[in-house]
Structure formats: structure tokens, C-alpha cells
Amino acid sequence: xxxxxxxxxxxxxxxxxxxxxxxxxxxxxxxxxxxxxxxxxxxxxxxxxxxxxxxxxxxxxxxxxxxxxxxxxxxxxxxxxxxxxxxxxxxxxxxxxxxxxxxxxxxxxxxxxxxxxxxxxxxxxxxxxxxxxxxxxxxxxxxxxxxxxxxxxxxxxxxxxxxxxxxxxxxxxxxxxxxxxxxxxxxxxxxxxxxxxxxxxxxxxxxxxxxxxxxxxxxxxxxxxxxxxxxxxxxxxxxxxxxxxxxxxxxxxxxxxxxxxxxxxxxxxxxxxxxxxxxxxxxxxxxxxxxxxxxxxxxxxxxxxxxxxxxxxxxxxxxxxxxxxxxxxxxxxxxxxxxxxxxxxxxxxxxxxxxxxxxxxxxxxxxxxxxxxxxxxxxxxxxxxxxxxxxxxxxxx
Numbered sequence: 001x002x003x004x005x006x007x008x009x010x011x012x013x014x015x016x017x018x019x020x021x022x023x024x025x026x027x028x029x030x031x032x033x034x035x036x037x038x039x040x041x042x043x044x045x046x047x048x049x050x051x052x053x054x055x056x057x058x059x060x061x062x063x064x065x066x067x068x069x070x071x072x073x074x075x076x077x078x079x080x081x082x083x084x085x086x087x088x089x090x091x092x093x094x095x096x097x098x099x100x101x102x103x104x105x106x107x108x109x110x111x112x113x114x115x116x117x118x119x120x121x122x123x124x125x126x127x128x129x130x131x132x133x134x135x136x137x138x139x140x141x142x143x144x145x146x147x148x149x150x151x152x153x154x155x156x157x158x159x160x161x162x163x164x165x166x167x168x169x170x171x172x173x174x175x176x177x178x179x180x181x182x183x184x185x186x187x188x189x190x191x192x193x194x195x196x197x198x199x200x201x202x203x204x205x206x207x208x209x210x211x212x213x214x215x216x217x218x219x220x221x222x223x224x225x226x227x228x229x230x231x232x233x234x235x236x237x238x239x240x241x242x243x244x245x246x247x248x249x250x251x252x253x254x255x256x257x258x259x260x261x262x263x264x265x266x267x268x269x270x271x272x273x274x275x276x277x278x279x280x281x282x283x284x285x286x287x288x289x290x291x292x293x294x295x296x297x298x299x300x301x302x303x304x305x306x307x308x309x310x311x312x313x314x315x316x317x318x319x320x321x322x323x324x325x326x327x328x329x330x331x332x333x334x335x336x337x338x339x340x341x342x343x344x345x346x347x348x349x350x351x352x353x354x355x356x357x358x359x360x361x362x363x364x365x366x367x368x369x370x371x372x373x374x375x376x377x378x379x380x381x382x383x384x385x386x387x388x389x390x391x392x393x394x395x396x397x
Contacts, residue, residue, distance in 0.1 A: 009083030031386030341375030
């Protein structure tokens, strides 16, 4: 089966930062190739692309809108539009050159990309391939009366993509219910799918493998809790820190370490100010934006557990990364994501009790860590998820 995996244009593939969708495209492509499929990644041009053995078809971009221009805001939206228009031109040429009768599929991961494809590529060419779309947007997390206005203003392109695609893949069941009940997408065109994780890159390490890292950060004698994700209100680092701050007061060897790109500097400043005012500033460490894969894995292994306190999410890639690394992961019970193998908490008291147990009871911590890793291997390895995608793709072509 010939598959074109479509990069979003945010940053190039392979990503050198925590760009979740680009990580998905890369790893899904690799696993589909392992299954024997012919996969080409269509992606934004980048003269400084990281080394890769993937087949990349580059989309040329005008100056000022390259792969490294990742600032958010108005320019980000304009870059999405420019890339999507250029992408449509590349795909038009690909489809024109595609021999009649060849079985091929385009797999989109971004609403702008799909929206402009359907408007700029003629139906005579589109009919030569099947089209799949994966919904990565976190917006479908909340109740309809809360998100309706936002969907109509900012995600109408995603609704259009789901209606037009031959099949759309959705990362949690609650989102499927919202989409079918309120967005007018036929349930038969929606498939529940999980994200995957590279279980070789994210794995348990021996303590000796991270000892130098702990020492370099001044954390050699600390029990660490890690949170990974963009630093902003939605990811809720402040909420997480406020929940565990009383426990950090009680335990002088407890540290909170967090990593991710800073989306909102004012938010990060308020996080630092709170930690300082609470008297725990020296044990709250910002790690920066870490390179995904082996580097990030070392930091997961530096911690004894991971905390996922985000307010809204489509799936939670960092959760299964931490689990694959052999870390127990604590997730807010109110978060509507389909994640097996995590520890849910209802409030701060329950979270602090569970963290204390993990820190104090080594056999229990090891049991939880092993269970997390086993769950990932059974449910969330990319090899398993790619099989699910491939079976669905084959039905389309």
C-alpha cells in the first residue's frame, strides 16, 4: 500500500523539540514501513533537517515561513495557510503523476492542510486516492456548550475535513460522541485510535545512567516529580505545583521538575513567583525544551513519578512516554482521555497520599512502574498502533 503521511508544516520531521503531531507522523511512518508499506512523508522544506532515513517530499516555502519559524500568534496562522497552499500544489503534482489504478492514501494531521487540499486540488485528482484524517485537536475535550463557539470560529476547517475524508481517526471516545452529535459527522466515518510511543527510545534506565544528570542539576539526593508539556495555562503547571506544594513543604528532598517550550512567559514568571513565595523555589527546576527520544527519556528516568495535570487534551503523548520509561503517572480524574495504566486522583489530598506512597514504598513503586511499562507494550507501542491504522487504511483503498 502506498501511503503519503502529511506533515503539518509547524516544524520539520524529525522534530528536535516536543512537537507532538510531528513525532506521531515520524513514528507512525516508520512502523508502517516495518509492516511493508511504501510510505512517503510530505513535509515543509528544511535545509537543516535532522538526519533521517525516511523518504521526504519537501514543500517549498517563501522566505520568512521556513521550518524554523515557529513563533505562535498571527504569523503562525499565516504560515499554516501559506504552507497549506503550497502543500496543495505539491499534492496536485503527486496525484497527477500517480499511475491510474495505483492504490494510494493521503493521511492528513492538520485542519488547515486538509481544508486547502479539498479546495485547491480538483476532484478529478482527489478521486485517485483515499483520504484519511486524524484529529489531534484538544478542543474536543470539553462539553459542547463550552466549545461550540470556538469550534465555529476556529475549528470549522476540522469539521469540514472530517466530513470530506473517507475516514477520520479520533483519539478518545468522548470526542467521537461530540463530533457525531454536534458536528454532523457520520459515526461510520470515525474510528477510535490510540497514539503510540517509541518503546525503544523511552525505556527504564539503570540509576547509573542518570546519576551524572542528577548531579549536574543539583538533584542527586532528591525525589523528583516530573511534568512535561508546553508551559502555559492549559498544561496547568501552576495547578500541579499548587497541589504538591504542601507535600514539598513536608518533604525537604521532594523536587518538582518540568520541561517544555514556554508558550506564555508571563505564566512561567507567575509559576516562579509562586514557588519562591511558598519557600520551595530552589526545588522547582525548569529543564527547558528537551529533545524528544533518548534525551527526554533520561529526564523521565530522573524522576520517581510523572504528573499530568493538563486542563484539556486529545490524548496525552507525554503520559505514555513516561509510562514507557517505567514511571508511574498521576492523571487528574476530570480529564477526559482514554488512557489505560495511569493512576487517577480526584483532589490534592488524594494526589499527595499517592505520591507519598510511591516515594516511600519502593516495592509498590517498582510494581507500578512495571505495570505502566507492560501496559504501553501491550496497548501503545507504535508497532501495535500502526497495525490498527493499516487495517483501517486497507479498507479504504
